[in-house]
Amino acid sequence: xxxxxxxxxxxxxxxxxxxxxxxxxxxxxxxxxxxxxxxxxxxxxxxxxxxxxxxxxxxxxxxxxxxxxxxxxxxxxxxxxxxxxxxxxxxxxxxxxxxxxxxxxxxxxxxxxxxxxxxxxxxxxxxxxxxxxxxxxxxxxxxxxxxxxxxxxxxxxxxxxxxxxxxxxxxxxxxxxxxxxxxxxxxxxxxxxxxxxxxxxxxxxxxxxxxxxxxxxxxxxxxxxxxxxxxxxxxxxxxxxxxxxxxxxxxxxxxxxxxxxxxxxxxxxxxxxxxxxxxxxxxxxxxxxxxxxxxxxxxxxxxxxxxxxxxxxxxxxxxxxxxxxxxxxxxxxxxxxxxxxxxxxxxxxxxxxxxxxxxxxxxxxxxxxxxxxxxxxxxxxxxxxxxxxxxxxxxxxxxxxxxxxxxxxxxxxxxxxxxxxxxxxxx
Numbered sequence: 127x128x129x130x131x132x133x134x135x136x137x138x139x140x141x142x143x144x145x146x147x148x149x150x151x152x153x154x155x156x157x158x159x160x161x162x163x164x165x166x167x168x169x170x171x172x173x174x175x176x177x178x179x180x181x182x183x184x185x186x187x188x189x190x191x192x193x194x195x196x197x198x199x200x201x202x203x204x205x206x207x208x209x210x211x212x213x214x215x216x217x218x219x220x221x222x223x224x225x226x227x228x229x230x231x232x233x234x235x236x237x238x239x240x241x242x243x244x245x246x247x248x249x250x251x252x253x254x255x256x257x258x259x260x261x262x263x264x265x266x267x268x269x270x271x272x273x274x275x276x277x278x279x280x281x282x283x284x285x286x287x288x289x290x291x292x293x294x295x296x297x298x299x300x301x302x303x304x305x306x307x308x309x310x311x312x313x314x315x316x317x318x319x320x321x322x323x324x325x326x327x328x329x330x331x332x333x334x335x336x337x338x339x340x341x342x343x344x345x346x347x348x349x350x351x352x353x354x355x356x357x358x359x360x361x362x363x364x365x366x367x368x369x370x371x372x373x374x375x376x377x378x379x380x381x382x383x384x385x386x387x388x389x390x391x392x393x394x395x396x397x398x399x400x401x402x403x404x405x406x407x408x409x410x411x412x413x414x415x416x417x418x419x420x421x422x423x424x425x426x427x428x429x430x431x432x433x434x435x436x437x438x439x440x441x442x443x444x445x446x447x448x449x450x451x452x453x454x455x456x457x458x459x460x461x462x463x464x465x466x467x468x469x470x471x472x473x474x475x476x477x478x479x480x481x482x483x484x485x486x487x488x489x490x491x492x493x494x495x496x497x498x499x500x501x502x503x504x505x506x507x508x509x510x511x512x513x514x515x516x517x518x519x520x521x522x523x524x525x526x527x528x529x530x531x532x533x534x535x536x537x538x539x540x541x542x543x544x545x546x547x548x549x550x551x552x553x
Contacts, residue, residue, distance in 0.1 A: 294476025370410025
């Protein structure tokens with residue numbers, strides 16, 4: 127594939143989402159590449175967060191990590207050492223993840239690379255016949271939300287998003303209790319996120335370190351000079367590669383909130399805030415309040431990335447119903463009556479191993495994926511729409527029937543992105 131970093135014309139988006147394809151059948155047991163008792167062969171792409179993938183997969187029986195891929199030699203060496211600790215042989219190390227896709231024996235690819243890689247890599251993996259576990263948010267922009275679902279359907283592959291709360295047993299139980307009416311009709315959900323992130327400073331253009339393949343790191347994103355405060359994490363706070371805190375942590379909370387409310391697409395979206403704490407290279411806000419209106423229900427997300435607000439005590443998510451309140455924090459839930467008295471709770475271990483195990487069971491035909499990609503991207507769309515509202519300063523109006531932004535040409539311009547010539551995702 128040609129990976130020359132030339133700019134191309136702006137990607138034209140389709141006029142409707144393809145999430146309606148979610149009704150298409152998933153891979154059945156008869157169509158899996160392995161029978162339930164056979165070993166699954168996998169590769170892991172992106173070895174920052176992906177090192178957690180390596181450690182979790184190693185705890186699951188009958189799975190072999192055959193490859194690890196990263197653009198950083200140091201990260202590759204660390205991952206190989208970690209994998210060797212619990213396996214008979216180290217996985218093969220590659221800087222170009224496409225070498226994993228070339229191996230016909232590989233069943234699945236785990237993707238933990240930066241956001242701008244999520245959809246392009248998933249499309250290539252699906253086209254190569256691999257199932258995919260892709261980290262949240264799984265798309266860099268709304269147009270990619272369409273493409274990644276199309277790729278899963280066209281190639282009949284299981285694609286699971288890494289919003290692991292979907293597989294947490296107690297959270298699943300709590301959502302089921304909401305469905306059963308434990309607090310009556312659920313009307314509204316609030317989400318909170320607090321952190322104490324430091325300034326990212328002002329990056330200086332410097333030579334690319336010898337251990338990093340920066341060209342491969344950029345991949346589908348149009349080329350920009352290397353600066354010393356970008357790789358490996360601060361890309362989150364630059365629109366060219368990331369989606370800010372909303373796409374970084376907001377996706378987890380908004381997904382759980384949407385799940386508990388039983389809603390899909392909002393009709394009106396607002397997002398306000400700013401980069402208040404530091405004057406640096408960060409383009410995305412450190413303080414945000416986003417709201418999502420679903421007709422008869424709503425969600426609010428309140429984030430403070432640079433002030434942990436220690437004196438405030440609140441859960442990750444709270445659902446407000448006609449007959450009480452349910453909260454989710456960590457791997458559990460609590461239920462309160464209208465007077466504030468706790469009347470129920472539940473907790474049980476969740477996390478990566480459980481969610482990844484569900485994905486691998488789905489490949490074997492023994493389970494349904496708990497966060498199949500169309501479900502995951504319905505939640506991720508909230509993040510994309512919230513970011514569009516923030517960047518334009520507009521209230522975004524969205525039509526759930528056509529699944530498109532209504533009457534806002536400026537907002538429409540942020541629906542998709544440019545790609546490097548040769549890296550354009552194609553389904």
